[in-house]
Amino acid sequence: MIRKSAHKSTKDPASALNPRTTSYEFFGPPGALVVSIVAPLLTFGLSYGCSEKAGGCPGSWLQLPSDFAHAVADPEWWKAQWDPQGFVAYFAWYAFVVIAWAILPGEWVEGLPLRTGERLQYKINALSTLFLTLGAVGGLIWMQGPGSFTYIYDHWIGILTGALCMSLTQATYCYLVSFRPGALLALGGNTGVHNYDWFIGRELNPRIGWLDLKSFNELRPGMMFWLLINVSMACKQAVRRGGRITDSMWLVILFEGFYVVDALYHETALFSTMDIISDGFGFMLSFGDLMWVPFIYSLQARYLAWHPVELGPLWTTVIFALHGLGYYIFRSSNSEKNQFRNGKNPKNRTFMQTKRGTKLLTSGWWGMSRHPNYFGDLILALSWCLPTGFGTPVTYFYFIWFTLLLVHRQRRDDEACHLKYGDDWNEYKKLVPWRIVPGVY
Structure with a gap:
């Protein structure tokens, strides 16, 4: 996550309950403005550039903007908006x-x-x-x-x-x-x-x-x-x-x-x-x-x-199995975390004691990576896209977007945990070095 320092006003002193925010996400106000405009345009662009009226989905990402621009240039397009x-x-x-x-x-x-x-x-x-x-x-x-x-x-x-x-x-x-x-x-x-x-x-x-x-x-x-x-x-x-x-x-x-x-x-x-x-x-x-x-x-x-x-029986079975694997990782890792938070440790997982008095799991799913639930989520996302085949990359947009989203969330989590646990978090990262995908990231 990229943060920038925000200007701290001297005319509006922050209260103890609602302190003035001193950092930005999304590259600050310019980034927020860009996302506020681009995200809706992208949603409409995918609706027009990847549709039956457009002749289907393009075979490359580069074709999508031109298809959208071609639709906008048509007077009938404007009539259809109402x-x-x-x-x-x-x-x-x-x-x-x-x-x-x-x-x-x-x-x-x-x-x-x-x-x-x-x-x-x-x-x-x-x-x-x-x-x-x-x-x-x-x-x-x-x-x-x-x-x-x-x-x-x-x-x-x-x-x-x-x-x-x-x-x-x-x-x-x-x-x-x-x-x-x-x-x-x-x-x-x-x-x-x-x-x-x-x-x-x-x-x-x-x-x-x-x-x-x-x-x-x-x-x-x-x-x-x-x-x-x-x-x-x-x-x-x-x-x-x-x-x-x-x-x-x-x-x-x-x-x-x-x-x-x-x-x-x-x-x-x-x-x-x-x-x-x-x-x-x-x-x-x-x-x-x-x-x-x-x-x-x-x-x-x-x-x-x-x-x-x-798809046929073979590919249907393969995709179904991949989905099952993703759900198993997602749900079992979340269950393991929730049990541990509630004071239960039925499988005697190892953990790290922090100076705050809390404990961090260092084995099981949470010993493989710091976000195994995100790993399961990514497998699920891929299994949703695979049934569309490989005729267009556009149907895999969700998987690409979701990967970026989870990486961003992981970095936010990491920053928040570092503020919360201090040096203990650095020690924990040595014990569990992988962020989401074990052995890869």
């Missing part, structure tokens, strides 16, 4: 998820202590919301056929635009309300530079009543919509193939759907992540949750909707 039905449909979806959160039963759990000593409460019912949604969608498809759920495919751009507007609206709202008296700010989002704080997130836990916007957006509207997009793409393929979908489409729906269900099933694990503990809620997270995750992560299914790939 899709009020798709736009309204996205906001209706978001409203549905909010209503489901409010009316469906769910347990209230406490998060980790804030630096004020307070523990926020969160309602746990994401999985029941997903089951309600899938039940309604499944019933519709069962009664009226796959053609009844191609709406997302047919109104892709309008829905995509709605997601962008929602992410912009939420980021701006959360930034403005963060100036109210008593707001607890994120330690990394209080630089005093408007565009940077808007992007990175100024307030730590913005809420509307009991609704925690950050945790709600993290798992519900975007993650669930990702699965609905995949189902819609499968329905589009089925309509074109007489009701049948390919083995590659089945794998994508199964793998990515299982990932969504697993994340929602382990909803409480979200409250110990860096996103919830330390990051503010600004455009970076609102855009990532509402636009980037559902519309970029579903690229494989969208490609297969118009470019069917038949």
Whole structure:
């Protein structure tokens, strides 16, 4: 992670509770501005440059910008941007998820202590919301056929635009309300530079009543919509193939759907992540949750909707086994860590005692690398892309992006742990030298 020193204002002295942020991420305000512009453009570019209307996905990355530019130069392209039905449909979806959160039963759990000593409460019912949604969608498809759920495919751009507007609206709202008296700010989002704080997130836990916007957006509207997009793409393929979908489409729906269900099933694990503990809620997270995750992560299914790939029994088995390996590493390493944090060590793993009084695992999965769960995540990501074959590199964008994201997260974690443990962390890194992939990185 690259940090720059932020200017410390002498006119606005930082309080003890909300100290002024003295370092930047993403190359500071210029980097935040570039990401705020480029990330949405890239999402639209992948939608236009890699689509059925564009003739499929390009055979190289260099072709993608020219395809997008060619589309923009066409007057018909501009006419097609106005899709009020798709736009309204996205906001209706978001409203549905909010209503489901409010009316469906769910347990209230406490998060980790804030630096004020307070523990926020969160309602746990994401999985029941997903089951309600899938039940309604499944019933519709069962009664009226796959053609009844191609709406997302047919109104892709309008829905995509709605997601962008929602992410912009939420980021701006959360930034403005963060100036109210008593707001607890994120330690990394209080630089005093408007565009940077808007992007990175100024307030730590913005809420509307009991609704925690950050945790709600993290798992519900975007993650669930990702699965609905995949189902819609499968329905589009089925309509074109007489009701049948390919083995590659089945794998994508199964793998990515299982990932969504697993994340929602382990909803409480979200409250110990860096996103919830330390990051503010600004455009970076609102855009990532509402636009980037559902519309970029579903690229494989969208490609297969118009470019069917038949893998055959052998390659289906190989990819399925690779996915199983990734999930096993991801889940077993996380389980090992959670057990150890809760004072359990059933396999007598070795550990390092720190001066803070805490312990760091030095054997098992966490002795192989400092982030074995990231290693499992990378294998999972690759298994999602392989069913699309090798006709275009664009369907592997998720794997490339996810690799960069996890490397960035690992470096943030390393920096945070060094501040937390001091010299003990340097000793720990000697015992566990590999960052993510044992023997490689």
